Amino acid sequence: MKIATWNVNSIRARLPNVLDWLVKAAPDVVLLQELKTIDQNFPAMEIQELGYNCAIHGQKSYNGVAILSKHPLSDVSTGLAGDKDDNQARYVEAFIEAGDESVRVASIYLPNGNPIDTDKYLYKLEWMDRLGKHAADLLRSEEPVVLGGDYNVIPADGDCYDVAVWANDALFQPEIRAKFRSILNLGYSDAWRDLHTETHVYSFWDYQRGAWQKNNGIRIDHLLLSPQAADRLARCEIDIGPRGRAKASDHTPVWCELTT
């Protein structure tokens, strides 16, 4: 089963690119972030025509996450547990029913947290704590689980082009990276890192300053696998193709292949 994550930076602005990639890459499951639209304006018809079921958790203008699946979706839940007052659409989870390939997945849009001396940073810390609690709960099911999304965390120095540039950024703070590691330490695997040793491979390039052309990127889109999913991990790749297209998102898809 091929499972991808992609921050599309507006599903409506990106629809032609997304549809093309769905046809070309043929993933079974896609975890989308930054829909930037409400559920009613999500282009479900066009995506369903390619054979995908949709679980949508939209929001006007900002955030918004979705799960696309060629297999039936069940047990859909929206929002991350632990804070009833959090109304930002950053989490959707579902069970993918596919016989002996069944898997539970979540699409995650972790808060950016910049600037670091503001409430936005505190919100990021709090959100990561809640994600860790929920991730721990999910492990107790002993199911294969894939938590994929835009984590807004640069895990290690080699995951960005210049550590000096990112030193004061929320994505690079030691306590943020420690919280990300603490989720891994529960028992999750960073699928891409587990299968690759090379550094300076990225999933995001800024629109500005010719970042794409100069390969000034960061690796912040991750697929975290529970042990039961990691045991089935056959492949994990970053497809930089979509980033080079006209009207590209600033993120590109990351995908993994789970076997039985």
Added chain:
DNA sequence: ATGCCGGGCGAAGCCCGA
């Protein structure tokens, strides 16, 4: 590395992203 892009909203210019 400071928003120089790019998207949403809404009809200019501001908010937001990483």
